[in-house]
Amino acid sequence: MKKAVLYKRLEKEGWVQCTACPRYCVIPKGGIGVCGVRWNIDGDLYLMVYGTILTAHIDPIEKKPLMHFHPGTAVFSIATTGCNWFCKYCQNYDLSQRRKVEGWTTTPEELVKLALEYRADGFAYTYNEPTIFMEFAHDVGVLARKAGLYNVFVTNGYQSLESFELIKEFLDGATVDFKGNGDPKFLYKYAGVRDPEPIYQSLLEMKKLKIHIEITDLVVPQIGDNLDQARKLVRWIVENLGPETPIHFLRFHPDYLMVNLPVTPTRTIEKHIKIAKEEGAQYVYAGNVPGHPAEHTYCPKCGKLLIRRYGFYILEWNLDDKNRCKFCGYPINIRGSLGSNWNKDRFAAVYLPNSRYIRVKSPSDIKKQH
Numbered sequence: 485m486k487k488a489v490l491y492k493r494l495e496k497e498g499w500v501q502c503t504a505c506p507r508y509c510v511i512p513k514g515g516i517g518v519c520g521v522r523w524n525i526d527g528d529l530y531l532m533v534y535g536t537i538l539t540a541h542i543d544p545i546e547k548k549p550l551m552h553f554h555p556g557t558a559v560f561s562i563a564t565t566g567c568n569w570f571c572k573y574c575q576n577y578d579l580s581q582r583r584k585v586e587g588w589t590t591t592p593e594e595l596v597k598l599a600l601e602y603r604a605d606g607f608a609y610t611y612n613e614p615t616i617f618m619e620f621a622h623d624v625g626v627l628a629r630k631a632g633l634y635n636v637f638v639t640n641g642y643q644s645l646e647s648f649e650l651i652k653e654f655l656d657g658a659t660v661d662f663k664g665n666g667d668p669k670f671l672y673k674y675a676g677v678r679d680p681e682p683i684y685q686s687l688l689e690m691k692k693l694k695i696h697i698e699i700t701d702l703v704v705p706q707i708g709d710n711l712d713q714a715r716k717l718v719r720w721i722v723e724n725l726g727p728e729t730p731i732h733f734l735r736f737h738p739d740y741l742m743v744n745l746p747v748t749p750t751r752t753i754e755k756h757i758k759i760a761k762e763e764g765a766q767y768v769y770a771g772n773v774p775g776h777p778a779e780h781t782y783c784p785k786c787g788k789l790l791i792r793r794y795g796f797y798i799l800e801w802n803l804d805d806k807n808r809c810k811f812c813g814y815p816i817n818i819r820g821s822l823g824s825n826w827n828k829d830r831f832a833a834v835y836l837p838n839s840r841y842i843r844v845k846s847p848s849d850i851k852k853q854h
């Protein structure tokens with residue numbers, strides 16, 4: 485645990501307000517924010533999962549998914565418990581919806597050292613929402629950047645403007661995950677989010693900071709697959725972030741509290757892709773549909789196949805060393821060059837050698853331990 489940066493003390497004795505995300509939780513002494521990991525201890529806000537991660541893994545960057553950011557590289561991926569959303573279909577619900585502070589102890593220094601030992605190319609703050617552990621991500625990220633590693637967020641984009649004071653010091657890329665086409669009614673009912681507007685503000689901030697952005701949209705059959713809403717979302721992306729922004733329509737699979745729904749039909753994903761192309765988006769992908777032709781990157785100018793993929797794997801690369809189309813010279817929106825291990829297995833389990841597992845149940849538990 486460590487005292488948070490993103491909070492302020494309120495006039496009411498002992499009360500604080502967290503400023504990490506747009507929920508702006510007002511928390512009394514001994515209280516806990518909605519995400520479960522930011523606690524008011526004696527009138528100050530503490531990030532209880534600072535230095536406590538529930539999982540660490542090496543993944544291909546394509547798994548995030550980030551297809552246009554340092555393709556073919558390996559990314560050291562970490563997560564804590566907790567989340568500021570309550571998605572009823574979350575595939576990582578065991579971490580994100582766990583309202584307990586627990587995990588393996590570590591430090592920013594140790595994580596960066598391990599990432600270098602594992603020959604990772606960067607860090608991903610992923611699996612649960614990184615905004616809630618922003619101060620820890622920041623400290624890891626600043627050190628990682630100094631060591632020549634990149635930093636990416638896999639995020640719902642539900643971030644406060646205050647959090648960008650930390651983000652601007654370390655973040656290089658982000659995949660921002662919409663669900664159900666960003667339909668406000670869907671987000672309210674199935675993710676517990678009253679107002680999606682802050683997501684759009686976050687995206688504009690990221691663009692201002694020149695952070696590489698990719699968008700995903702989890703298409704949930706029957707309840708979150710409205711094509712008019714999808715068109716509205718894509719139009720906003722094209723107009724505000726640019727037609728070169730990669731967009732991924734992800735196939736839903738039944739999980740957590742929504743096992744009653746089927747997987748998204750491929751046909752539905754294809755309809756979304758068609759709409760996005762009609763709106764002018766240049767790079768549109770089908771996610772979680774291995775083997776689909778929309779996994780590949782095509783040149784927006786000459787239409788030739790540039791990057792052939794299968795799932796998270798790159799099979800063919802037709803770009804020059806400046807990321808231009810090999811056939812017509814069109815510049816492709818890809819940040820970073822092809823990783824040297826692009827055609828090797830880039831998954832690995834991570835072992836934290838100096839770690840112990842801890843569990844903290846409540847603020848009173850802290851007092852007992854100290």
Ligand code: SF4
Nearest residue numbers: 502505508509517519
């Ligand atoms: S990060 Fe957590 S404690 Fe802070 S405002 Fe958001 S939900 Fe509340």
